[in-house]
Amino acid sequence: MINNIKIGITITNEKNIEISNGDKKIIIDNKSKSINAKDIYDLLNYNIDNDYIQPKQKLDETSEESTDTRRLFNYTIDLIDNVVKEVNIKSEALRLEKEKLDTSEIKNEEND
Known part of the structure; x- marks a missing residue:
């Protein structure tokens, strides 16, 4: 059975970017603007039977957010979209x- 796992991306009150998966969270500080690949992997809680979904849309020019916050948010959307896409392809x-392998093992057992 395939589990659909929704990855959340929000802007905090402090204008940092929060990426979440259930109770796991990563904060991208608006000043340092850095994220660790291992943190993303840990956040996903990877399992071969998971398909990851990132439903957020990029912010456009009319957004109330500052240019820096909007850019960081949109970069995060692109980053997570790419990670999720590649992870889902590999999982499939x-x-x-x-x-x-399971099918060939069953055939081998039937032939024994």
């Missing part, structure tokens, strides 16, 4: 590989 390939 691993699920198919696992399914083939």
Whole structure:
């Protein structure tokens, strides 16, 4: 069974960017603007049976947010979209590989 995991991205009151998955959170400070790849991996709580979804849309020029906040938010959207896309592609390939192995094991058991 495939689990759909929704990744949240919000702007905090302090104008930092918060990325969340359930109770796990990463804060990207608006001043340092850095994020660690390991933190993203830990946030995803990766499992081959998960499909990750990031439903947020980029902010446009008419947004109330400052230019820096808007840019950081939009960069984060792009980053998480790319990570989620690649992780989902890899997970799908691993699920198919696992399914083939399981099918061949069943055939081998039937032939024994």
